[in-house]
Amino acid sequence: MKESVYSICGMCTVRCPVKVEVEDGVVKWIEGNPNDPGMAGRLCAKGSAGLAMLYDYERPQHPMIREGKRGEGKWKKASWDEALDYIADKLQAIIKKYGAKAIALSDRGGPFRDIHRSFLRAIGSPNYYNHDCTCARNVQHAALSLFGSGRKTFNYDYGSCKHLVLYGRNVFESLRVKQAGNIMNMLDCGGKITYIDPRAAGTAMKATRYWAIRPGTDYALNLGIIHTVLRDKLYDAEFVNQWVLGLKELESFVVPYTPEWAAGETGIPANEIVEFANEIAADRPAVIFHPGWMVARYSDSFYSIRSSYILNALMGAFEAPGGLFFQKGPGDVGAKGLKSLLDTIPKPEEMRVDGCGWKHKHFEAGPGLLHLLYPAILSEDPYPVKAYIAFRHDPLLSLPDPEAQKKAFDKLDLLVAIDANYSETSWYADVLLPSATYLEKSSVLTTGKGLKPSFGLRKQAVEPRNDAKPDWWIFKSLAERLGAGEYFKFKDMEAFWEWQLEDTGVTVSDLEKKGFVALTDKPVWWNRLKDLKFKTPSKKIEFVSSRLEASGIESFKPYASPQKPDEGYYRLAFGRSPVHTHGRTQNNPVLSEIMPVNQLWLNDEEAKKLGVANGEQVRVTSADGSHSGTINVYVTEFIHPESVFMVHGFGRKVPWQTRGYNKGLGDYRFETGLLGVYDPVGGANSLMECFVKVEKEENA
């Protein structure tokens, strides 16, 4: 029997709508949902390789309970009842002794969180985390400081953009399928891309301007641009007068930051900065200064991102075609939204253990900051945390310094991993629960915000293989064992969908027709001079931020020049390849064949000094000398001499993943001593405040 099932891809966190062709219970074909004009069949390498993940035998197949020491790799196969009872018994003992607040859970964010967030809330813990301290927290906080709402308030109208400015946002390799297509269309229509990165990544190959900036000086560049824009009156005065608070303060702040000064910091010639500012002004408001996505990089990233947002405001790029637009939700088109289970459960009264939202008022409570959980576990201040559940999240390879993280994990009574992959964290866990892949499960319905808000469907395409279970079933079963079953009365996802849709007038069969239901026919644009809904107390874009000032934090931070590496040392940068999802696909049979291993990018002049040639082995050692490994070197003029670079996610240590095991090196292992180093205002880890020693490997 043949059937087509509409679903949402789960290979990365972009979550593209897909169509899955199933024949006699076997997935044969996955393509981008043809009903969505932005997808029209399009899919990335990872998307197609979902098939390979589904049918791979090197994935967790049944629940496992640890028998040896943590990380030793000795496991006992368990039934679901055994494994869930084991977890529930441990959690109950922890709740009895320390309270439910001693349980923490982390995920990778996104639109499918309702069930597991509800689980945590229903048992009474406030300690929900996501991965965002190693991703977009700095962007989120920068947006909050200016607009009073988070980064997802806006999306980008790439198709009509005339000039897209990207600071290491590597759009053609850190892929979002629709976005990549739209940006390519923009280039075809004569649009420009300025790509700024110490390394000429894939996006540089298509850019109309490439600036090989000195690492860590993006903020200096932006200050130089803002100086020029204000000095030469290149901004959109009408928009700025209407919406901006604090222009005068900004003007006096940027006086010393001339383009000539910026040139000295960044290595970008002053005349090019001035030329760029004029070009941008000619193209406004159809310009986008992309604030970045994964910007857990430097300790001043917050101010750097904030200055990009400020440039968007100066260009009047909000709610303008070709600029940034407000994402509209169901309420903005007169429709009712989906019901949320989380909203039906009373919030725990306990404060977050990481202090976000109360001790650290400038850090949003929401998903908190996971790196602050580690010191709390170690110090038991303000209270002990004794259990940690990592749900499809791998902190040991996304946060810095796995050995430092393990010291905190060793104080836990229970570490659980729920994953469809063998993560590094799962290998260190007490219990590993195999969750079904996205093709084997239905998930909660999603709300897609944008110019045309919609609801989306991820429907199970095939039965779970082996003994994997959908995550909604895992959390429902755990909640029932912990006496919180009253909130989880739904029989299955289909029943849950019916409940989610109750107020909307949309039915499940409506969703099944195309995989989504648009809540409006026409894109919704607001009047950009009258109707913009900024959520700040002033209802304006606050260059001088009431949110920051309330915490005694300056709105404009004087620039501090980043440290230069010592002789023989380099700043370690990391990033993406178009065929791998962070650390989750290195063992995928299809993707590991295309890219089995990473290399170390090294500047050609530096390579001469070190006496290494392209393709030779080098030894890389962490700044404190505690971690070291060898890797093939890629010698190139297209990386700044202060930097070396490797694709993230390699150097895996789970032996059951034979294709990824010990291939290449993992940047996270070299980030020693950085678990507690973060942007003090943005909150995200400063992953690139990392220096490594590089030497020729003599024994190679």
Add this chain to the structure above:
Amino acid sequence: MSKYYIYQDTKRCIGCFSCESHCKTKNNLPVGPRLTQIIPVGPKKINNLPRMSYVFMPCFHCQEPWCVAACPTGAMQKRPKDGIVFVDDTLCVGCKACITACPWGTPQWNPDTGKAVKCDYCMDRVDQGLDPACVTKCITKCLHFGDPAKKAQSKRDRHAKKVADFE
């Protein structure tokens, strides 16, 4: 030459390797054979900008295919109706003569079956009026399947727009 052609609009190609993954999964291939491959060449500095070339290498489906001539069993064939060159799995004995003969390294070795395997433009899809997997799912729609004459026309059209002079 087959009557079909996959045209790669190199201006739109971003070297994302998606086509390789689409091909691999569509043909349910083990690790080893790659019926199409993107070979990145570069980067080089062109007009002071870094530029990369992503060379797309499926089968050319030649007019007089070396692989068909070399095949001793008749497994490697050219389909009369449209010129698609393909292997009949049941006739292939795994002699590898096609791999030796092809000037471009197109025929691949399937270690699971012990036979040759090659790009057949997803013949089964073509027969249903669909495009090959690599074309259907290309992220930037830089790959186009169809009539070579039409592709030549679209290139001319684009060039004309670029050089058009309105004196």
